[in-house]
Amino acid sequence: xxxxxxxxxxxxxxxxxxxxxxxxxxxxxxxxxxxxxxxxxxxxxxxxxxxxxxxxxxxxxxxxxxxxxxxxxxxxxxxxxxxxxxxxxxxxxxxxxxxxxxxxxxxxxxxxxxxxxxxxxxxxxxxxxxxxxxxxxxxxxxxxxxxxxxxxxxxxxxxxxxxxxxxxxxxxxxxxxxxxxxxxxxxxxxxxxxxxxxxxxxxxxxxxxxxxxxxxxxxxxxxxxxxxxxxxxxxx
Amino acid sequence: xxxxxxxxxxxxxxxxxxxxxxxxxxxxxxxxxxxxxxxxxxxxxxxxxxxxxxxxxxxxxxxxxxxxxxxxxxxxxxxxxxxxxxxxxxxxxxxxxxxxxxxxxxxxxxxxxxxxxxxxxxxxxxxxxxxxxxxxxxxxxxxxxxxxxxxxxxxxxxxxxxxxxxxxxxxxxxxxxxxxxxxxxxxxxxxxxxxxxxxxxxxxxxxxxxxxxxxxxxxxxxxxxxxxxxxxxxxxxxxxxxxxxxxxxxxxxxxxxxxxxxxxxxxxxxxxxxxxxxxxxxxxxxxxxxxxxxxxxxxxxxxxxxxxxxxxxxxx
Numbered sequence: 026x027x028x029x030x031x032x033x034x035x036x037x038x039x040x041x042x043x044x045x046x047x048x049x050x051x052x053x054x055x056x057x058x059x060x061x062x063x064x065x066x067x068x069x070x071x072x073x074x075x076x077x078x079x080x081x082x083x084x085x086x087x088x089x090x091x092x093x094x095x096x097x098x099x100x101x102x103x104x105x106x107x108x109x110x111x112x113x114x115x116x117x118x119x120x121x122x123x124x125x126x127x128x129x130x131x132x133x134x135x136x137x138x139x140x141x142x143x144x145x146x147x148x149x150x151x152x153x154x155x156x157x158x159x160x161x162x163x164x165x166x167x168x169x170x171x172x173x174x175x176x177x178x179x180x181x182x183x184x185x186x187x188x189x190x191x192x193x194x195x196x197x198x199x200x201x202x203x204x205x206x207x208x209x210x211x212x213x214x215x216x217x218x219x220x221x222x223x224x225x226x227x228x229x230x231x232x233x234x235x236x237x238x239x240x241x242x243x244x245x246x247x248x249x250x251x252x253x254x255x256x257x258x259x260x261x
Numbered sequence: 262x263x264x265x266x267x268x269x270x271x272x273x274x275x276x277x278x279x280x281x282x283x284x285x286x287x288x289x290x291x292x293x294x295x296x297x298x299x300x301x302x303x304x305x306x307x308x309x310x311x312x313x314x315x316x317x318x319x320x321x322x323x324x325x326x327x328x329x330x331x332x333x334x335x336x337x338x339x340x341x342x343x344x345x346x347x348x349x350x351x352x353x354x355x356x357x358x359x360x361x362x363x364x365x366x367x368x369x370x371x372x373x374x375x376x377x378x379x380x381x382x383x384x385x386x387x388x389x390x391x392x393x394x395x396x397x398x399x400x401x402x403x404x405x406x407x408x409x410x411x412x413x414x415x416x417x418x419x420x421x422x423x424x425x426x427x428x429x430x431x432x433x434x435x436x437x438x439x440x441x442x443x444x445x446x447x448x449x450x451x452x453x454x455x456x457x458x459x460x461x462x463x464x465x466x467x468x469x470x471x472x473x474x475x476x477x478x479x480x481x482x483x484x485x486x487x488x489x490x491x492x493x494x495x496x497x498x499x500x501x502x503x504x505x506x507x508x509x510x511x512x513x514x515x516x517x518x519x520x521x522x523x524x525x526x527x528x529x530x531x532x533x534x535x536x537x538x539x540x541x542x543x544x545x546x547x548x549x550x551x552x553x554x555x556x557x558x559x560x561x562x563x564x565x566x567x568x569x570x571x572x573x574x575x576x577x
Contacts, residue, residue, distance in 0.1 A: 076459065078455075078458050078459065097463075098458055098459065098461050099461045099462070099463045101461065102460065102461025103461065107461075108459050109459075110455065110456060110459045114453055114455060114456035114459065115453075115456070116448075116449055116452040116453055116456065117452070117453075118452055119448065119449070119452060123445070126445065127445055127446070127449050127457075127460055127462075128460055130442045130445065130446070131461065174460070178460070178461070
């Protein structure tokens with residue numbers, strides 16, 4: 026498989042604080058990879074550095090074989106690396122349709138219409154609520170909207186930051202089913218999650234992050250019994 | 262556009278065209294010229310503060326640049342008004358580019374951005390009142406020479422229609438914002454800047470575009486002000502009163518809506534005149550009333566008159 030995203034020895038942080046100390050992660054075309062770690066491990070910082078909202082201090086990032094270290098978000102989005110940020114971040118006072126359109130403006134208007142139809146096909150509940158304000162949606166629907174908005178940009182790689190955060194167990198189940206479905210259609214996904222059990226169920230491979238460094242990686246099946254994973258989460 | 266809207270807009274335009282002739286009095290004409298001028302300034306503010314959510318407390322800096330720009334170019338450099346006016350608007354846009362470039366590059370938002378714009382306006386006011394070249398403390402008189410090339414007209418009606426045209430240009434700009442990708446991005450930034458960034462929106466450039474457009478429109482109003490009064494002075498062109506005028510109309514009428522600033526300006530100035538008629542021209546009374554109205558609006562109608570109308574129609 027061709028490597029789509031290759032991150033090597035990435036260093037990043039805010040102000041005096043270095044949060045990521047040499048992180049290496051790779052995602053191949055069509056692959057679904059999970060990045061696991063407890064709160065404060067540095068997952069969101071990693072996301073920001075990869076998506077271009079935070080300038081990395083060291084290391085290398087390649088996307089589709091080209092060096093994109095420190096490239097701005099506008100460029101990464103144009104090239105198909107789309108981040109669905111943590112906490113859903115929909116625009117509450119805009120309608121569902123306006124939210125979706127905002128994700129797809131950089132593709133022409135004909136493709137935007139096609140993409141909207143496709144997203145509504147994947148999330149029929151959004152289709153029923155196109156004129157409703159996004160802020161009036163339930164938590165699960167808002168998460169669907171955030172993902173749908175990401176899909177409007179025609180991603181090659183979708184980075185999902187904590188898509189299960191704040192959802193009921195039943196909805197988490199549904200959400201992971203949807204993510205698996207997207208991947209089945211060939212979309213590469215980097216799933217950044219605290220929810221270990223379910224992430225490992227749908228991911229092919231996974232990385233475990235602790236204190237800004239990768240402490241374990243491998244196939245999802247092998248990681249499930251890895252003591253490093255328990256240590257990263259429970260501090261044992 | 263649906264036919265009902267076409268009818269409404271046509272009626273609105275006809276009313277606006279006939280309005281100055283409805284009552285044959287100078288006071289009536291002056292009232293509408295003033296109201297439309299400040300409506301146009303509010304519309305300019307609304308581009309950045311309403312659609313973009315970047316509340317400026319110093320729009321006088323753009324207004325004043327337009328007013329002083331046209332005055333200085335004519336008086337000191339002998340440029341005819343017809344050329345001085347667009348140059349002054351360009352200068353206003355440049356000042357916007359500079360203030361926006363500095364503030365947005367360093368991520369200033371909310372009250373910090375408001376304070377920085379206020380500071381810029383004050384600095385301009387002090388600078389302009391310090392140099393003889395800009396008339397120092399006396400201000401500048403544009404020599405009376407009523408010819409169209411000087412943008413001076415013997416009839417006040419001409420100024421009314423010029424002010425109406427400014428409002429029209431501002432409304433057209435607002436309508437384009439509401440229908441364009443630029444406008445959608447601008448609103449997204451107002452709603453949630455972090456999420457907008459994650460979508461790949463170039464937040465800095467969009468904000469910069471908004472402040473430049475807003476500044477150019479405000480400078481155009483400043484040019485009008487100078488040509489209408491043929492006199493500019495630092496206190497009234499760059500003073501905080503202008504900055505307050507710029508934001509009060511949109512907030513009362515409905516920030517981030519196309520017609521809100523116009524509606525707000527008419528309501529505010531109408532109320533001011535009514536107060537004067539009822540209680541005599543005590544100085545400062547209209548300011549007290551405006552302050553009171555602003556407090557009440559923010560408390561009870563945070564979405565402004567347009568928001569209230571929408572809600573009422575929603576219930577009806």
